[in-house]
Amino acid sequence: MKKRYSKYIRALFLVLDLLVLNVISFSLNDNEYVKLYFIVYICAFWVVSSLFTRFYKIYRYTSIYKIIGLLLTQLLVFSIGFFAYFSIFREGIVVNNQAKYLVLISSLIVFFKFFGVYLLRKYRTFGKNYRKVIVLGDDNSTRKIVDLFNNEKELGYIYCGFFSDKESVPSANLLGQIENSFDYILKKGIDEIYCSLSELEETTIKKVTKFASKNNRIVKLIPNANELSNKNTVSEYYGDSMRVLKVKKMPFELIESKIVKRVFDIVFSIFVCVFILSWLYPLLFLLIKIESRGPAIFKQTREGLHGGEFVCYKFRSMYVNGSSDERQTKENDNRVTYVGAILRRTSLDEFPQFLNVLFGSMSVVGPRPHMNTQSDKFTVEVTNYIKRKEVKPGITGLAQVSGYRGEVKEKRDIENRVRMDIFYIENWSLALDLKIIVKTVFNIFKGEEKAY
Incomplete structure (x- = not known):
């Protein structure tokens, strides 16, 4: 397929509009309009408000009337934000040229919008951008x-x-x-x-x-x-x-969904690392070291996004052995230590994976990553298993909070897990992620039957 450049057109319009905002600010010869925090506020407000008004969601078939409606909506919302700045952050300050500022902004934005659309459509009449x-x-x-x-x-x-x-x-x-x-x-x-x-x-x-x-x-x-x-x-x-x-499109086919999920992952993981892992790590480090020899952190190569590999971190819950990459954990597994059993029952062994989330190899919520030997087997044997690889693996997931975790004893165990994972991928929302996280926390305190 040919390379597509249409995705850059919206970014170009956005950059042009931000340039207009800044040029007008510096052209008014008023110190209130050239202060750094005003520039940052006004640019940030323009970007955020344009996302809500869908100002840049203009397609090749969008009518002129629709464009006019988008312009009126965006400029109205921007005007409210503009006056809100001086009402909230600069209360009591009399600022000149407010009307002039908004008139100039509106005029230039409208001009460049229609001029840009005209040029683009004229360009397409020559068989370009088709x-x-x-x-x-x-x-x-x-x-x-x-x-x-x-x-x-x-x-x-x-x-x-x-x-x-x-x-x-x-x-x-x-x-x-x-x-x-x-x-x-x-x-x-x-x-x-x-x-x-x-x-x-x-x-x-x-x-x-x-x-x-x-x-x-x-x-x-x-x-x-x-x-x-x-x-x-x-x-x-x-x-x-x-x-x-x-x-x-499916949720994860949209760039907006990927950005929202990644930002949430980073913010949530930083919170966990600062307020929980910072004191939990040294405590568990001592307990693990006292009970058995070996590293406190267990590292294992697992399959991630699009079948790529990454190193997954966990608190070590087993005695050091040579079968960790081949044998899945079973009920009453003699490889599991006493401390490890507690960690696995409460899911505390998974907490180092918040570092994986920060590094970008995992997400807070998503399909659980399996051992490579299991993944290779399930890819061949289980219908639609490969679809799980379209998103980053997660620390927790819809399948886990729905009771499909632990040992895979029968084929239907992994089939049910895959079914839930695919439902998650096709119906993702930030609200669904939050619901899964809340349910995960609840299950940690309640305890789970298959957490061994």
């Missing part, structure tokens, strides 16, 4: 969107043709039957796939969606006039009235 698309199915709705692709070049779509299983369809631009479309998509570097909901069956839609997710393609559904959206799609409008349903 998306190659195909259509699966043939009906009135698909023909309307094909006309839109062909007639409105400024949107930047290159229509390559359509696939259909109908026996009698117009031959122009017909590329073959739907089952042949997958090879064509990969061979021709197709970016977006538009599916007719009137022709394609639900099983075919699921197959196309799964294929697109695996190969980083975008799927959009073309509904009938009476077709309703569902929770897995979001409506988009092309032109004045052409409605398309976009299949939502």
Whole structure:
């Protein structure tokens, strides 16, 4: 596939807007506008407010009316934040040029927004910054969107043709039957796939969606006039009235989700390391050392994100032995020390893994990392096991707090664990992470039957 640069366009618009804020601040010849904390506050507020107003969520098909609405919303929220600064942080200070500042900011932001959109659309009329698309199915709705692709070049779509299983369809631009479309998509570097909901069956839609997710393609559904959206799609409008349903991405396919999760991991891990691990480590170090010979920290290579390896840290809970990388812990395992049994029952042995989280090899919540020998075996034997590797392994996870932890005695044990892990990956939210953490803490004090 060709390299995509569209993801940098929003960043460019953001940088340009921040530059406008700073240039206006320094051009007013007023010390209140050039103070460092004002500059930091106003830039930070612009960035944060733009995330909430979705100011930079402008797509090639976004209408001018939608852009105007986004501009009005963002500038209104920014104005509130601007006045809030002088009301809260500079109370009692009379500041001149406030109206002038906001008028200049608003005028330049509006100008550069529309000028930038105009240049981008003009650029696309020359066949640049394009998306190659195909259509699966043939009906009135698909023909309307094909006309839109062909007639409105400024949107930047290159229509390559359509696939259909109908026996009698117009031959122009017909590329073959739907089952042949997958090879064509990969061979021709197709970016977006538009599916007719009137022709394609639900099983075919699921197959196309799964294929697109695996190969980083975008799927959009073309509904009938009476077709309703569902929770897995979001409506988009092309032109004045052409409605398309976009299949939502999985949570971890969104950069926003990855940033939120990583920031939470860092903050939570620092808190644990400073307020818990700082005094817990020397205490457990002494207890482990007094009971048995060997290092207090046990290190083991485990499989992480996308199948990569990392060194996982734990408080040593066993006597030093040569089978730690091959044998899973069983009930009444004679390798486990007395102190180690307490650590495992309370999950205190996992606390050094907060260092793994800080280093970036693990997350606070996620699928538990297995030993490499187990992972290799489960990858072959268990359906969808490989999907667990799409996210970082976690100190705790949905499977663990749902009772699926400990020894894998039967195949259904690991199948249930994988089922819960996949549900977590497909339905992640920060609220779900917090819920799992709270339940983990509760289980530590309650004790768990399989914690051995």
